[in-house]
Amino acid sequence: MEALVGAKIGCLFALLILTLGCGLIPICFKWFRIDATTGCRRQVLSLLGCISAGVFLGAGFMHMTAEALEGIESEIQKFIGQYRKGRKLLCCC
Template identity: 75%
Template sequence: MEVLLGVKIGCLLALLALTLGCGLTPIYVKWFQMDAATGHHHRILSLLGCCSAGVFLGAGLMHMTAEALEGIESEVQKFLVQYRKWGKLVCS
């Protein structure tokens, strides 16, 4: 049990170091600075920015979709109970 705990803590620290290293690298590398970018280089950096924004937007929408589906399910159940209670729905 103690060996497994040590492995888990080691993996956690390695993941933290890797995330910090990869996340902070663009700050110190001149190639990633937008001020120095021109032409094709600027287009690549813009594309990378758009991809990262898409990742965050997609994650946010997926998170909201789960909650929205849960709310929709409860509303459908309420509608079905009301529909059964009052009979057929009359559409005009």
């Protein structure tokens, strides 16, 4: 069990270092600096920024939608149950 926890912690740190390393690589290259870009390069960097923002927004909305659907399904079932009870009361009277 301790070996499994150690492996998980090791993978966590490896993933952190890999993500930080890959995320910071563009800082080293002059091509990616906004102040040094002109014309076509600026448009490419702007497009890449828009794509990355879309990825983050899409992932966030997908995550929220899954949780919202779980809550909505239970609320719909409650509403249907209340509707059926109220309908039976109206029909019996």
